[in-house]
Amino acid sequence: MSGDDCDALDRGDSDGQKSDKMFTLKKWNAVAMWSWDVECDTCAICRVQVMDACLRCQGESKKDSYGKQDCVVVWGECNHSFHFCCMSLWVKQNNRCPLCQQEWSIQRMGK
Amino acid sequence: MSGVAKTAVSVEEGGNQCRKRSLHTNDQCNNKRSKSDEMSANEKKSNFSMLTSNSNGTVMMMAKPGASAKKLVIKNFKSKPNLPENYQETTWSKLREAVIAIQTSKAIAYSLEELYQAVENMCSHKMASQLYVNLTNLVEAHVKANIEQFLSESMDRQVFLKRMDDCWRAHCRQMIMIRSIFLYLDRTYVLQNPSIHSIWDMGLDLFRHHIAMNTLVQTRTVDGLLLLIEKERGGDAVDISLLKSLLRMLSDLQIYQDAFEQKFLLATERLYAAEGQRLMRELPVPQYLAHVEKRLREENERLLHYLDHSTKWQLIHTVERQLLSEHLSGILSKGLEALMDGPRLSDLSTLYSLFSRVKDGLNELCNHFNAYIKKKGRTIVIEPERDKSMVAELLDFKEQLDHVVSACFQRNERFTYSVREAFEHFINQRQNKPAELIAKFVDVKLRAGNKEATEEELERLLDKIMVLFRFIHGKDVFEAFYKKDLAKRLLVGKSASVDAEKSMLSKLKQECGGGFTCKLEGMFKDMELSKDINITYKQHLAGSGSTGAGSGLELSVHVLTSGFWPTYAVAEARLPGALAAHQDHFAKFYLAKHSGRKLQWQHTLGHCVLRAHFAQGNKELQVSLFQALVLLLFNDGDNLSFEEIKANTNIEAGELRRTLQSLACGKARVLGKWPRGREVQDADTFAFNNDFTNKLFRIKINQIQMKETSEEQKATEERVFQDRQYQIDAAIVRVMKMRKALSHNLLISELYNQLKFPVKPADLKKRIESLMDRDYMERDRDNPNQYNYVA
Ligand SMILES: [Zn+2]
Ligand SMILES: [Zn+2]
Ligand SMILES: [Zn+2]
Numbered sequence: 001m002s003g004d005d006c007d008a009l010d011r012g013d014s015d016g017q018k019s020d021k022m023f024t025l026k027k028w029n030a031v032a033m034w035s036w037d038v039e040c041d042t043c044a045i046c047r048v049q050v051m052d053a054c055l056r057c058q059g060e061s062k063k064d065s066y067g068k069q070d071c072v073v074v075w076g077e078c079n080h081s082f083h084f085c086c087m088s089l090w091v092k093q094n095n096r097c098p099l100c101q102q103e104w105s106i107q108r109m110g111k
Numbered sequence: 112m113s114g115v116a117k118t119a120v121s122v123e124e125g126g127n128q129c130r131k132r133s134l135h136t137n138d139q140c141n142n143k144r145s146k147s148d149e150m151s152a153n154e155k156k157s158n159f160s161m162l163t164s165n166s167n168g169t170v171m172m173m174a175k176p177g178a179s180a181k182k183l184v185i186k187n188f189k190s191k192p193n194l195p196e197n198y199q200e201t202t203w204s205k206l207r208e209a210v211i212a213i214q215t216s217k218a219i220a221y222s223l224e225e226l227y228q229a230v231e232n233m234c235s236h237k238m239a240s241q242l243y244v245n246l247t248n249l250v251e252a253h254v255k256a257n258i259e260q261f262l263s264e265s266m267d268r269q270v271f272l273k274r275m276d277d278c279w280r281a282h283c284r285q286m287i288m289i290r291s292i293f294l295y296l297d298r299t300y301v302l303q304n305p306s307i308h309s310i311w312d313m314g315l316d317l318f319r320h321h322i323a324m325n326t327l328v329q330t331r332t333v334d335g336l337l338l339l340i341e342k343e344r345g346g347d348a349v350d351i352s353l354l355k356s357l358l359r360m361l362s363d364l365q366i367y368q369d370a371f372e373q374k375f376l377l378a379t380e381r382l383y384a385a386e387g388q389r390l391m392r393e394l395p396v397p398q399y400l401a402h403v404e405k406r407l408r409e410e411n412e413r414l415l416h417y418l419d420h421s422t423k424w425q426l427i428h429t430v431e432r433q434l435l436s437e438h439l440s441g442i443l444s445k446g447l448e449a450l451m452d453g454p455r456l457s458d459l460s461t462l463y464s465l466f467s468r469v470k471d472g473l474n475e476l477c478n479h480f481n482a483y484i485k486k487k488g489r490t491i492v493i494e495p496e497r498d499k500s501m502v503a504e505l506l507d508f509k510e511q512l513d514h515v516v517s518a519c520f521q522r523n524e525r526f527t528y529s530v531r532e533a534f535e536h537f538i539n540q541r542q543n544k545p546a547e548l549i550a551k552f553v554d555v556k557l558r559a560g561n562k563e564a565t566e567e568e569l570e571r572l573l574d575k576i577m578v579l580f581r582f583i584h585g586k587d588v589f590e591a592f593y594k595k596d597l598a599k600r601l602l603v604g605k606s607a608s609v610d611a612e613k614s615m616l617s618k619l620k621q622e623c624g625g626g627f628t629c630k631l632e633g634m635f636k637d638m639e640l641s642k643d644i645n646i647t648y649k650q651h652l653a654g655s656g657s658t659g660a661g662s663g664l665e666l667s668v669h670v671l672t673s674g675f676w677p678t679y680a681v682a683e684a685r686l687p688g689a690l691a692a693h694q695d696h697f698a699k700f701y702l703a704k705h706s707g708r709k710l711q712w713q714h715t716l717g718h719c720v721l722r723a724h725f726a727q728g729n730k731e732l733q734v735s736l737f738q739a740l741v742l743l744l745f746n747d748g749d750n751l752s753f754e755e756i757k758a759n760t761n762i763e764a765g766e767l768r769r770t771l772q773s774l775a776c777g778k779a780r781v782l783g784k785w786p787r788g789r790e791v792q793d794a795d796t797f798a799f800n801n802d803f804t805n806k807l808f809r810i811k812i813n814q815i816q817m818k819e820t821s822e823e824q825k826a827t828e829e830r831v832f833q834d835r836q837y838q839i840d841a842a843i844v845r846v847m848k849m850r851k852a853l854s855h856n857l858l859i860s861e862l863y864n865q866l867k868f869p870v871k872p873a874d875l876k877k878r879i880e881s882l883m884d885r886d887y888m889e890r891d892r893d894n895p896n897q898y899n900y901v902a
Contacts, residue, residue, distance in 0.1 A: 021746045022799050024722040025739060026731070027665045030694065031602060031716035034701075035673040037709040047885065048837060051674035055887065056848070058626070058841035073707060110707035 036073045036110055038081040044098055045086035054083035073110040078102045084109065199238055202229050203245055206292070210246070213288050214253045223292065231295040239300035246293060247313055254282070254317045261328045268335040275332055276353055278322070279360045286314035319364045332357065333371050337378050344382065344409070355417035362419050375418075376425055383433035391438050396446025397458040403434045403465055436469045443479040451483050454511060459519035473525070481529045484512065488537035492545055501545065502552040506575055509534065535582040539869075543828055546589040549579055553615065554596035559607045569611055577618050586623055586867035587838070591831045594631060595677045601638055602669060602716055623867050626841075633675035641669045648700055666693050670701065670710070678830070684714045684736070685761035687743055715766075723781065725803045732781065733811040737762055737770045742781065745799045752796045769815040771797065779805060779812050835868055839878045842866055847888050847900040854897050855879075 035041070036050050046055045053071035074084040080099045082090070087104070095104050195201075209226050212219045219226075233242050257278055261271070290297060290310045301307050308316060322328055336357060343349045361367040383406070390399055410430055414423050435442075442462075450458050466472030491497060491504045512530045520526045538545050553576055556569060564572065583589060600606040616635075620628040645667045686694065698710050717736035721743075722729060734742065740760045744751060751759075757767055768791045775784035775797060783800045784791070842865045846858060853861070862875055879898070882888055891897035 022724055022801075023732075023739075023742045023746055024724075025664050025690070025719055025743065026722050027667075027720035028690065028693070028736070028739075029667050029669070029718050030697075030736070031669045031671065031713040032698075032710040033671050033673040033676065033679075033713055034705070034708045034710050037707055048840075049674070051672075052837065055841055055844045058837075058845070075707065108707055111705050 036081065038073060038075075039079065040081070043083045043086055044080075045082050045090055048083075050081060050083060054085045057083075057085055075107045075109075076102070077105050077107045079107065194236060198236075199233070199241070202233055203242070205229060206242075207245070207249060209292060210249050210289055213285050226292045227295065230293050234295050234299050239296060242293075242296060243300060243307065246289070246296075246310070247317075250286075250289070250314055251317050251321070253285075254314075254321045257282075258322055258325060258328070261322070261325070261331070266331075268331070268338060271331055272335045272339070272353055272357060275328075276356050276360075279318070280356070282314065282318055286311055289314075315364060319366065323361075323364050323366060323370075329366075329370055332361075333374055336371065337375060340375070340413075341378065341382070343413075351416055358417055358419060367419055368421075372419075372422055372425075375422070376429055379426060379429050380433060383430055384437070387434045387437055391441055391445075396442055396450065397455065397461075399442065399446075400458060400461045400465060404461060406430055406434060431469050435465055435472065439466070439469070439472060439475040440479070443475060447476075447479050447483055451480075451487075451515070454515055456515070456518055459515055463520050473523070477525055477529050480526060481533050484530060484533035485537045488534060489540055492538055492541045495544075498544065498548060501548050502576075502579070505538070505545075505579055509575070509578065531582070534579075535584075538579070538582045539584045543585055543588045545579075546583045546585050547592045547824070549576060549583065550589050550592035550596060552576065553593065554600070557607055557611055557615065558600060559605045566608070566610070569608075570614060573611070573615055573618060577622060580619075581622065584869045585831075586627065587831050587834065588828065588868070590619075590627065590631070591677075591827050591834075594634070595827065597631065597634060598677050601634060603718075624865075627867055630675045633672055637671050637675060638669070641671075644668070644670060644701065644704075648697060651700055664689065664693060666697060668697055668701075669716075671713075673711070677827075679713050679715060681711060681713070682715045682763060682766065683761055684740060685759065686740070723803075726801045727804045729808075730803070730805065731809045732779075733809065735770070735814040737766065738774060738812060738814065741767075741770055741774060745782070745797075750796050750798050753791065753793050756797065771795075773812055773815045777812065777815075779803075779810050781812070831868075835870070836878065838866065838868075839870065839875065840882060843875075843878060843882055844887055847898065850900070852891065852897060852899045854894075856896075858898060 038050055041049050041051065043050050043054060048055050048058075050073050052058070057071040072084050073081050074087050075081045076097050078097050078100050080097050082098075090098060091104055096102060097104050205221060206226060206229055209219045209221060211217075230242070233239065260274060260278070293310055297310050301309050323332075336354065339349045339354055343351075343354075358367065358371070361371050390402060394402065407427065407430055410426055414420060414426065418426070447462075449455075450462065463473075463476065466476045488505075488508065491501060491508060497504070509530075516522060516526045516530060553573070556564070556572060580586070580589060597612075600612075606612055612635075616628055616631055619631070648668075694712065701710065702708060714736050719734055719736055719739040721732040721734055721739055723732050723742075732742075737760070740762065741756055744756060744759055748755075753767075753771070756771070757764060760767065762770065771782070771784070771791045772789070774780070775782040776789050776791070781800055781803050783798045785796050785798075839862070842862055843858070846861045846865070847853065850857075850861075858879070859872060859875055862870075879888070883890065883898075886901050888898045888900050891899055
């Protein structure tokens with residue numbers, strides 16, 4: 001363990017506000033991680049994690065690609081999810097969900 | 112001047128055209144070498160003596176400027192005057208008398224003009240051939256008589272050489288005078304009979320035959336000369352002009368090479384072979400090199416002062432061979448390391464310039480140089496105790512080597528390349544660690560508070576670091592550690608300068624391509640997007656009249672894309688109602704804007720500003736979320752046990768212990784702990800420290816960090832290796848998509864170009880098989896060595 005000291009940042013005037021509470025929370029800087037709300041985090045078609053662009057999109061290696069907008073996730077009515085790119089190619093041959101064989105229809109798209 | 116003399120002049124000019132010879136000033140001493148001296152030695156043995164600088168009255172024989180070779184007509188005798196009886200005998204005896212006077216250094220009883228006329232007359236009356244024979248006999252008799260003085264049993268070498276020199280000089284002097292008297296003979300009879308030697312050459316020939324080629328005399332002369340040279344090489348002062356004169360004699364007699372040069376070179380070789388062996392043992396390398404330089408300088412001076420120039424190449428070559436070539440690797444293995452460690456720049460320059468003189472010298476130097484770098488570099492990289500200073504040492508080492516190459520090795524490309532090759536070799540001898548430490552080194556430099564460098568200095572430093580980075584095989588290991596540190600800088604707002612961050616990023620991109628940096632760029636993008644989201648969120652709150660939890664609490668959220676950022680362990684914590692409400696409010700707002708997403712809160716990364724009310728006044732505390740959660744509990748109860756705090760916050764025990772320690776045992780003790788002590792025990796109780804004082808208003812209470820454990824490090828490394836599989840797959844698909852069809856070997860070599868980490872061919876093969884299973888590509892039906900892309 002290390003570094004248990006305090007950094008003095010600057011001098012400030014004490015504000016005269018009186019409060020019955022010892023501590024008042026003024027500011028909270030929180031951190032959250034977002035990911036696709038999927039049951040399985042791997043796309044069954046390309047076997048790449050859905051948070052990453054699908055293999056074909058990675059292959060494009062677009063210089064200024066920030067990934068997701070280009071290669072979003074799509075959910076079927078069966079609630080199975082895949083890369084939209086992967087699914088678009090898949091349904092050209094077989095309009096069924098590769099996982100449950102239900103007829104494929106889009107429930108929602110990632111945004 | 113008579114018409115006849117004029118004719119003679121014309122003839123001489125013509126004669127010079129067809130029998131160009133080198134001319135020596137053989138009278139007095141040979142004080143200056145003319146260019147023609149160096150003319151090829153295979154010209155016919157013959158020497159004209161110098162006419163121009165004679166001091167003995169033969170100036171009239173000089174060629175007249177403006178006399179043209181075209182007038183070359185030998186005027187024939189107008190009429191034959193009648194000769195007195197015995198003319199030939201009396202005239203010859205007059206001439207004979209004169210020659211003997213010259214040979215014995217006596218005064219000549221006749222005027223030179225008279226003698227010259229006598230010769231001309233004899234020639235005009237067809238007595239030339241007899242005259243030549245008589246003269247030859249006379250000279251031969253004299254030369255023969257001279258041998259005696261050199262044959263005595265014992266004679267001091269020095270005296271011998273002196274006497275030989277005197278004899279030679281006398282011979283030259285005499286022959287010059289004789290020739291000037293017999294000049295007409297030289298220019299008519301000799302010229303018309305190619306097989307006849309000129310008078311000067313006849314003299315040389317006789318001297319050579321009767322004196323110089325005498326085995327005993329020659330041996331004594333040459334050995335004496337060699338001894339003198341040996342003495343001079345040993346540092347003694349010797350009679351240089353004697354050496355020079357006698358060596359000149361050997362050259363003039365055309366026996367320099369056969370009689371002297373071979374023996375001389377052999378002696379040189381022996382001397383320096385022994386000296387090289389001995390001094391290599393006795394002297395440290397710098398002194399040895401200085402000695403070799405000195406020897407080469409001296410031998411070059413010897414060439415200037417007395418040796419014949421034709422010996423130059425062989426002589427210098429012999430010295431170089433014995434003192435350098437024979438000891439190349441000896442010198443290097445004995446001395447290079449110390450010279451480099453110094454670095455002793457001037458000695459290294461000497462080393463380079465000497466080694467560049469001999470065959471394979473630079474090759475050997477370069478090989479040892481390379482081995483030195485690898486050996487020393489390995490010690491920097493391989494020992495864990497030196498990890499702290501590894502990168503700084505590597506930078507210094509590289510700079511030092513570059514300096515040596517440019518200052519001492521004339522920026523020789525081969526050496527520049529060798530430095531790179533050696534660095535790449537040794538830096539990868541230790542897996543992962545150098546990459547990790549380089550990343551950390553950059554972090555320290557890019558972190559705020561690093562005031563030691565200006566923007567330009569920082570930029571230059573980053574460039575140097577990129578040079579090291581280039582050598583690293585596992586570039587993705589670097590990326591993983593770099594990313595972890597970058598995340599910290601961005602989230603805590605600790606980055607020194609956005610420009611420097613962007614600059615480093617573009618350097619990485621330039622080096623490794625966009626695929627390598629796209630996630631790092633994504634992190635910067637997340638920071639910008641978060642800023643926008645927080646602005647819209649604030650507007651949303653203002654518009655809806657809601658303040659989230661209605662507490663005056665200001666919430667801002669960094670929403671990060673998982674996958675771009677390092678993976679953080681999810682830490683549980685129970686938020687007070689107000690905070691939980693605020694957090695939910697934000698989540699609803701966010702997810703409404705981005706369908707299909709979910710949010711995972713990273714409480715370990717959150718931090719807060721708390722207003723605290725102490726007896727001595729209000730303070731503003733900058734704390735982590737966990738610290739805040741603990742402190743907020745004291746609003747509702749004063750004495751809290753560790754267990755109570757744990758139950759109320761739901762923070763994991765270890766984490767909570769560290770949190771309490773920072774609040775109650777650090778420098779800013781806003782809580783009191785009972786019993787006192789630096790460690791937090793399960794039975795401890797805590798209370799608000801109302802008497803807390805600090806001269807500052809705003810106080811940052813640092814969270815106690817768990818030291819990065821080796822397990823964490825291993826985890827980072829493992830993630831890197833897992834990620835490699837995806838990288839390989841992506842690269843294969845990328846290549847195949849572009850090329851459509853490709854042979855196995857071409858595909859493999861393309862992949863090696865693209866991948867930024869070391870892989871084995873077998874691994875690549877496995878990934879290819881897997882991609883064929885997944886129908887990204889297929890084996891060609893006709894050619895099993897070829898793959899086709901499947902769209
Ligand atoms: Zn996919
Ligand atoms: Zn895609
Ligand atoms: Zn399904």
